Amino acid sequence: MRFDTSGMGQPHMSQSRRGRRCLLLAAMSTVSGCAGRAALDCGPAPAGPSVARESIDSEGRRWTFDGPIGAAPAGFALLASGGRAGTWVIRERPDAPSAPGVLAQEDSDRTSSRFALVVAPRDSMRNGMVEVRCLSLAGKTDRACGLVWRLRDADNYYLARANALEDNVRFYYVQNGSRKEIASWNGPVASCAWHTLRADMRDDHVEVYWDGQKVIDAHDAHFGNAGRVGLWTKADSRTLFDDLTMRGTP
DSSP states (O other), rough: OOOOOOOOOHHHHHHHHHHHHHHHHHHHOSSSSSSSSSSOOOOOOOOOOOOOOOOOOOEEEOOOOSTTTTOOOOOOEEESSSSSOOOOEEOOTTTSTSSSSEEEEEEOOOOOOHHHHEEOOOOSSSSSEEEEEEEEEEEESEEEEEEEEEEETTTTTEEEEEEETTTTTEEEETTEEEEEEEEEEEEOTTTTTEEEEEEETTTTEEEEEEEEEEEEEEEEOOSSSSSEEEEETTTEEEEEEEEEEEEOOO
């Protein structure tokens, strides 16, 4: 949910009353200021209900980011296009789908062309499924949760991403650092809530799911070979990730 406080109150509200209103809104933890578009900051969360962990067979991998808290994710590669690679660190989050840890992207650089990626270790994958749980904390320029696959390098890969500022999910290919939209779906993408983003791929056929609902069904043949999987954010997106899962064939 977003709040626009620019028109609240009486037309001739005094400066002191306006200042008190800003302080009240900040204390409510729903906005970080009264000027321009408000940037959410979800803050610490209470412990949520326990979530059973799915077992992964010999053809699958799952990363739950449970430690060590405060460290970068072991074995993951940090990549970037158009700017810094981001600040990726494991944080404690009691409401995480597989508590206690999550992977947080905390760099708030607002460069709109900056794509920050963290790429999973292990095998490459061509056909199969890749999925992640994600929560958008904040961002004025962007508020993105992204999933990449068939990645060759920082400038070439497929991308499914959800945006909580735009309320949409899109499927792209990124080639030589340039992002091109293949298909899109418009619908609710709430900040401060855990969601599931998933992509199924077989040859040139890709299906993208948002919270268990298939929202995109498309074909594209730009990247036909196996590649790595990983996570993606844009600009100043502060996003939490948990339970990155891949299951497929090399």
